[in-house]
Amino acid sequence: MPAPPFCCIAPPDLLAAVAERGDAGDREAALRTLAASTALRARRTAVARLLRELGADHETALGVQSRAGGRRTVYDAGHGGESALPGKKVRGEGDPPVKDAAVNEAYDGAGLTYRFYKDVYGRDSIDGKGMELISSVHYGTDFDNAFWNGSQMVYGDGSGRIFVRGGLTKDVDVIAHELTHGVTQMTAALEYSKQPGALNESFSDVFGSLVKQHRLQQTADEADWLIGAGILGTALHGRALRSMKAPGTANDLDRQAGSMSGYADLPDDNDPKNDNGGVHINSGIPNRAFYLAATAIGGHAWEAAGKIWYVTLTERLEPGSDFRAAADATIAAAGDLFGAAGAERQAVSAAWKDVGVL
Amino acid sequence: MRVSVVRGGGLAGLVQTTTADSESLAPGDAETLRRKVDEAGFFDLPAEGGPAERGPSAPPDRFAYAVTVEDADRAHTVRRGEPDLPDGVRDLVDWLSSVPGRRESLAPPGEPPPP
Numbered sequence: 001m002p003a004p005p006f007c008c009i010a011p012p013d014l015l016a017a018v019a020e021r022g023d024a025g026d027r028e029a030a031l032r033t034l035a036a037s038t039a040l041r042a043r044r045t046a047v048a049r050l051l052r053e054l055g056a057d058h059e060t061a062l063g064v065q066s067r068a069g070g071r072r073t074v075y076d077a078g079h080g081g082e083s084a085l086p087g088k089k090v091r092g093e094g095d096p097p098v099k100d101a102a103v104n105e106a107y108d109g110a111g112l113t114y115r116f117y118k119d120v121y122g123r124d125s126i127d128g129k130g131m132e133l134i135s136s137v138h139y140g141t142d143f144d145n146a147f148w149n150g151s152q153m154v155y156g157d158g159s160g161r162i163f164v165r166g167g168l169t170k171d172v173d174v175i176a177h178e179l180t181h182g183v184t185q186m187t188a189a190l191e192y193s194k195q196p197g198a199l200n201e202s203f204s205d206v207f208g209s210l211v212k213q214h215r216l217q218q219t220a221d222e223a224d225w226l227i228g229a230g231i232l233g234t235a236l237h238g239r240a241l242r243s244m245k246a247p248g249t250a251n252d253l254d255r256q257a258g259s260m261s262g263y264a265d266l267p268d269d270n271d272p273k274n275d276n277g278g279v280h281i282n283s284g285i286p287n288r289a290f291y292l293a294a295t296a297i298g299g300h301a302w303e304a305a306g307k308i309w310y311v312t313l314t315e316r317l318e319p320g321s322d323f324r325a326a327a328d329a330t331i332a333a334a335g336d337l338f339g340a341a342g343a344e345r346q347a348v349s350a351a352w353k354d355v356g357v358l
Numbered sequence: 359m360r361v362s363v364v365r366g367g368g369l370a371g372l373v374q375t376t377t378a379d380s381e382s383l384a385p386g387d388a389e390t391l392r393r394k395v396d397e398a399g400f401f402d403l404p405a406e407g408g409p410a411e412r413g414p415s416a417p418p419d420r421f422a423y424a425v426t427v428e429d430a431d432r433a434h435t436v437r438r439g440e441p442d443l444p445d446g447v448r449d450l451v452d453w454l455s456s457v458p459g460r461r462e463s464l465a466p467p468g469e470p471p472p473p
Contacts, residue, residue, distance in 0.1 A: 081448055082441045141452050145368040147419040149441070159455070162370055162464070174369065181418040191414030200418055228369075235464045241370055253372060255466040266468045268414075270406065270437055272366030272422035273373050275467035280371025319414070 070114045070125040070133060074103045077136040077154070086136045086152060102169045106135040106155055109175030116176070116211045117183070120302050121310050126182040128314075133179075137169065144233075146174060148181040160233045167231030172215060174228050177208030188317035193268045194277035195322040201283035203313050205244060206290050210302045220294040220301040226250065244291045247284030256284030260323075260356030285355050286326060292351035293330075297344055304344050308334045327352035359392055363451050364424040366467065375471040378460040387457050394453060398446025400427050403436050407444075417441070425451065 075087035090103050097104045110133040117123040125131040134152035143156025146168040153175070158167045168174065181204050184190055190200040205227050213223045227250075228241030238251025247256035257263055263285065268277035275281065290309060294301035308330050316329040331349050338344035352358040362377040380388040395401075416422075421440040425447055426433065436447060443451070454460060463471040 081443075081445075142455065144370070145419065145421055145440075147369065147417070149420075150417060161462075162368075162372065162374075168369075178369070178419065184418075192416040192418050193414045196414070197416075197418075204418070236370075236372075253464060253466050255469075264468055270422075272364050272424050272437070273467060273469075275366055275371050275373075276416050276422075278467055280367075281467055 069130045070118070072107050072110045072114075072133045072135070074107050074110075075134070075136040076100070076103070077139045079138055079141050081140055082149075085139075085149070085154065086134055087138075100137070102137040102155065102157070102166060105169035106137050106153065106175070109169065109172045110135055110153065110179065112172050112215055113176040113179045113211050116207075116214050116302075120210075120214065121307070123183070123310075123314075126179060127186045144168075146178055148178045148185070150182075150185065153178055158231075158233065161235040162233050163228075163231050164233050167233070170231050171212070171228055173205075173208040173212040173226075174231070175208075176211035177204040177227060180204040180207040183207070184313060187314040188321065189319045190317065190321060191319045192276050192279065194279070195282065196320055197268075197276050197279035198282035199286055199317070199321065199323065199326050201279050202286035202290070203309065205242060205283060205287050206306070206309055209244060210306050213300070214302050217300075219299055220291075220305075221298070223301065225291055242280075242284070242287070244284075244287040247288055255281055256287075257282055258284050258288045258355065260285060285357065286323060289327070289351040289355045289357065292354050293348045296347035296350065304334075304338065305348070308337060308344065308348060311337065323357045327357045359388075359395065359427065359429045361391065361395070361428075361450070361454060362426045363454055364426075365421050365451075367420060367422045369419045371467055373465045373467055373469075373471070374462065375465070376454055376460055376462050378454055378457060382461075383457065383459045387459065390453070391457075394446070394450045395427055395429070398444065398450055400425075400436065400447070400450075401429075401432065401434050403434075403444060403447070405435060405437065407436075407438055407442055423447075423451065 071093040073089060073093065074091040076090045077084045077087035090100065091098055091107055114125060114133060125133065135155065136152060137155045139154045139156050142159035144159050144162040146155045155168045158165045184200050184203055190196040192200055208227055209223065209225060225245035226240035226243055229239055232238060232251060236251045236253060238254065240250040242254065242256055243250040247258035248254050264278040264281045266274040266278035268274065290305060294305035297304045311333045312326065312329045316333060317326060331345060334345040334348045359380045362375065365374045378391065380391060383391060423440065423443060424435055424437045426435040465471045
């Protein structure tokens with residue numbers, strides 16, 4: 001197998017060779033890889049230098065990444081940290097499955113999420129312009145987390161304590177949750193703090209769950225409304241990480257609020273204990289509002305309730321929007337999409353009242 | 359020497375606290391702990407760093423760390439987002455997460471760790 005041409009930060013001599021040969025395909029591949037790296041602050045200087053050597057700027061690189069038609073590429077981070085990203089290329093779009101289950105699950109999950117956004121809402125990838133979907137697996141050592149780093153997906157292996165080993169790529173709702181953080185970043189750009197941060201979390205849970213429901217073709221009544229079902233490690237006891245239907249009941253350490261009476265007003269003070277002002281606790285409130293609206297409307301949740309939330313996220317919120325702003329915007333969107341006197345608008349309004357936001 | 363690592367955030371949003379004390383570690387591990395703290399230049403690191411990790415621009419679902427080392431008459435805490443962990447501190451945190459004799463607890467956000 002040839003060495004992946006632009007693993008990590010490409011050696012300067014390799015880039016020089018590309019520049020000399022003037023091979024357009026190779027140059028595009030180099031620019032795409034660099035675009036994926038530009039969000040990584042630690043590597044900014046190296047990326048800027050390599051872009052100069054390729055005779056391109058950041059915008060050009062992002063443009064190349066955007067013309068990828070949602071193409072998937074999976075890398076192995078080899079247990080490295082931030083500086084090891086993306087890692088060694090192990091599977092590209094259209095390549096057959098490999099032996100490593102994490103690679104195939106990351107590939108399939110990115111594909112399911114892409115198809116959902118494209119088929120249901122007409123959105124072409126994370127940025128709406130066909131952005132390449134890059135995933136890196138095997139990040140860190142026994143790493144109990146998966147995240148969107150601003151330009152790509154990153155998956156740890158799990159330690160067995162919070163997540164079972166191999167669990168972080170097992171649930172498509174978790175994968176879609178993280179990819180939706182990318183959609184939010186490129187649309188409403190909700191601040192990751194207090195209420196805007198809890199909304200940021202909630203939109204990720206909403207579309208995470210909808211991707212799973214869409215895959216299973218479930219109605220709102222049939223869905224389990226769980227995030228991270230069946231992947232909990234030994235330190236957590238329960239069914240899932242979170243329940244949108246019954247916030248606070250998914251496991252023994254689940255303290256999610258299901259209405260404003262349980263709102264946790266934690267400070268956003270850079271103390272890791274306070275979770276950016278309780279973003280993972282208070283997201284239960286808008287989560288339950290979505291569940292209530294979707295079940296009241298009935299049918300497939302992605303069709304009406306999901307459409308209302310999608311339009312709200314991508315067109316009607318701003319970085320500092322709070323719960324009240326989200327409630328008002330979803331009610332207005334429901335009226336615009338389905339009629340001011342429609343059952344959809346009524347259901348959305350009743351849902352926000354039920355959870356105490358209105 | 360005593361070290362504690364408080365890790366919050368991540369997809370789960372839970373707070374994991376890991377502590378170890380030289381006296382509860384095997385002699386070889388206690389030596390390794392001291393060496394890793396020295397190699398990280400821990401007591402010379404700024405208490406805060408990576409300003410982009412703070413407040414509204416914090417990246418979603420990333421871990422955040424507060425690492426405290428107490429040694430004789432001095433104590434120092436370093437707070438960083440996971441992408442901004444200095445290599446030496448990342449190495450210390452990774453090592454601590456599996457060393458025999460450590461204590462680990464898990465709690466919801468905003469609550470003190472269980473006894």
